Amino acid sequence: QLVLTQSPSASASLGASVKLTCTLSSGHSSYAIAWHQQQPEKGPRFLMRLNSDGSHTKGDGIPDRFSGSSSGSERYLTISSLQSEDEGDYYCQTWGTAIRVFGGGTKLTVL
Amino acid sequence: QVHLVESGGGLVKPGGSLRLSCAASGFTFHDYYMTWVRQAPGKGLEWVSYITSAGTFTNDADSVKGRFTISRDNARNSLYLQMSSLRAEDTAVYYCARESFSRGTYLLDYWGQGTLVTVSS
Numbered sequence: 001q002l003v004l005t006q007s008p009s010a011s012a013s014l015g016a017s018v019k020l021t022c023t024l025s026s027g028h029s030s031y032a033i034a035w036h037q038q039q040p041e042k043g044p045r046f047l048m049r050l051n052s053d054g055s056h057t058k059g060d061g062i063p064d065r066f067s068g069s070s071s072g073s074e075r076y077l078t079i080s081s082l083q084s085e086d087e088g089d090y091y092c093q094t095w096g097t098a099i100r101v102f103g104g105g106t107k108l109t110v111l
Numbered sequence: 112q113v114h115l116v117e118s119g120g121g122l123v124k125p126g127g128s129l130r131l132s133c134a135a136s137g138f139t140f141h142d143y144y145m146t147w148v149r150q151a152p153g154k155g156l157e158w159v160s161y162i163t164s165a166g167t168f169t170n171d172a173d174s175v176k177g178r179f180t181i182s183r184d185n186a187r188n189s190l191y192l193q194m195s196s197l198r199a200e201d202t203a204v205y206y207c208a209r210e211s212f213s214r215g216t217y218l219l220d221y222w223g224q225g226t227l228v229t230v231s232s
Contacts, residue, residue: 031216032214032216032218033218034218034219034220036156036219036222038156042224043204043206043222043223043224043225044148044156044206044208044222045222046218046219046220046221046222049211049213049216049218049220051214057213059220060112089155091155091156093156093218093219094216094218095216095217095218098161098168098170099158099170099172100146100148100158100161100217100219101158102148102155102156102157102158103155104155105155105156
């Protein structure tokens, strides 16, 4: 069964960096994922597509502060030079046979 | 630029029906798969349904199978979600999203702003 696992919460200080993790279930380590950001009281926004080899393609207008990387079944989103507007929920998403799957989301707090 | 605008949400009684619409612009609508995603209050994102570019194939999450129907009108650049036998647990903000195909994978790359559906007596 295709499942994406995310830690429920993360925090980091203003100006620092943070690395969020999305883990693919066993047998699905070759899958690409997408990262989506949801700021408080707003709809989601596509951040990037992240492939198993770590290559990634960002969405329109996504700052260079956002980057992605991969290792085995883990997909990472790194946000550097954290700003207050980076606070919100971050979801990973992938695609299975005729289904789409979301991780449970990580709530990022900028201290 | 790509623009997706949902409409049709509102308050409906349990067992009732509602039809959501999503108006698309800024891209060649008939070239893309489309998806509905929902978010219950205080919860995460949940995939609901998707439809292929020509509308020839659809699939739904188990939680809505047999009650919700996704459809599209490529001449009108519009996506729809017909919801019936609604339950309290269907209360959520419903988003439409465009799917982008690359390297064998369909990923959501544009989202609408959402429309709220409340199921309550």
